[in-house]
Amino acid sequence: MEPEVNVVSVLPSWLPAPVRRYLGHTGEGVSLREIARREGLAASTVMRQIRRYEARRDDPLVDEALEALCRTRTSGSVSTPDAQGKDIPQMTAPVRQGSIMLDEAAIQREGRRILRRLAEPGAVLAIAPNMEKAVVLRASSDGRMVQTAVLERALAQAFALKDWISVRNAQGRLTSYEISASGRAALKALIDEEDRRRMSHHAAFGLADGGAIRIDGGSVTSEAVATRKSRFALTESPVAVLARRREKDGTLFLSPDLVQAAERLREDFELAQMASRDTQIWDRFLSDPSRLPATGMEGASGAARERVAAALRDLGPGLGDVVLRVCCYLEGLEVAERRMGWAARSGKIVLRIALQRLRRHYIETYGRSGPLIG
Structure with missing residues (x-):
């Protein structure tokens, strides 16, 4: 007699618990009462969760994912170790080629x-x-x-x-x-975690962002700044806000091609996963444009980092600084002006000049369409 194998034990560790229960019931035939007994839940609670995910199979992405997960045992898919060293299967391998391993x-x-x-x-x-x-x-x-x-x-x-x-x-x-x-709540938690990690890094190296910052004669802590940045990041980027403003003659302050250039730089920055790493490497790079930071990465992330470095090198200190802060780190213009010692309300003019230069860089380097996002 073959030993009983529970499909839940080989599923990716990030799966929500209700999904595991759904797969245990539909994929392995485990009864609702047995799942409830194992996890100390009421059978009615388990039933509602399973019915909910059954109803969600009208969603194409949910249906694909559940179907792929149900096939993980019978497909013979190759597993890869997760962060804890446990083997996890490739989520969508039974469905389509070229899918990635998730952790x-x-x-x-x-x-x-x-x-x-x-x-x-x-x-x-x-x-x-x-x-x-x-x-x-x-x-x-x-x-x-x-x-x-x-x-x-x-x-x-x-x-x-x-x-x-x-x-x-x-x-x-x-x-x-x-x-x-739920996505907005998850985003806030992820941004808060990122801000805490960045503040810890700044505090460890004695950087200015790790301490109190003087604003309008008072002082606010870096934690308050991080909270304000998190709220801002949950809505719109500074460029998106500025793009809606118009000149006296009714023309847009930032033309669509300038906004597109800013979006391409931001996407490359995020693809390169720079925001969660040593942010000071870019401050050092801007002070010495001839030095290209070592990527230490391959593939799409490394290529994206090379494109950002090339753009910042072309812009140079000043223009490169403002696009890095506003487009990539999503700092507000007033914060950027204070940190760079500029006059009030001058940041938007410098940003527009920087974006015009950035757009020209993309045209000269990649052609009129510029580098494709992603």
Whole structure:
């Protein structure tokens, strides 16, 4: 007699508990009462959770993910160790080729990047059955839909299983998603964690951002600054806010091509995973544009970091500093002006000049279309 194997034990560690219970019941045939007994829950609670995920199979991403997870034992998929050294299966290998291995660190890292984009007004995630990747789109000031991010299909499936995104509209084969309330809460937690890690790094090296900052004759702690930055990051980027402003003659202060250049730099910055690393490397690089920081990375992340370094080298100190702070670190213009010692309300003019130079860099380096996002 073969020993009983529980499919839940070989599932990725990041899966929500209700998903594990659903798969245990539907994939292994474990009764509701047995699942409830094992986990110390009421059978009615388990039943409601399982019914909820059964109903959610109308969502294409949820259905794909659950189907793939149900096949992990019978497909013979190759496993890879997670952060704890346990073997986890490739989530979407039974369904389509080219999918990536998922772990909690990758989901959190991509969660910060993608959920920030989805939290912007008018942003949606779009995907179709024939698309290997999902794209994040946002309505620009001139009414066009602008692509702001790209992510692997398997990551979009993970976001759906975690309830971070929900179906907004399904038109034919194209399905669009928006950030959910759970997704906004997760984004706030991820940003707060990132801010705490950055403040710990600054405090360890005695950097200015780690202590109190003088503002308008008073003082605020770096924790308060981090809280304000987190709230800002949950809504719109400084460039998106500035893009809605108009000159006296009615023209936009930032033209769509300048906004697109800023978005491309920000996406490369986030793809390179720079925000969670030593931020001071870019301060040193800006003070010496001839020095290219060592990437230590390969593939898309390394290429993205090289593109950011090339852009900052072309802009040089001053212009490179303002785009790094405002476009990449999402600092407000007033904060950037204070930190760089500029006159009040001068930051937006310098930023526009910097974006014009950045746009020219992309055209000269990659052609008029510039580098593709993602």
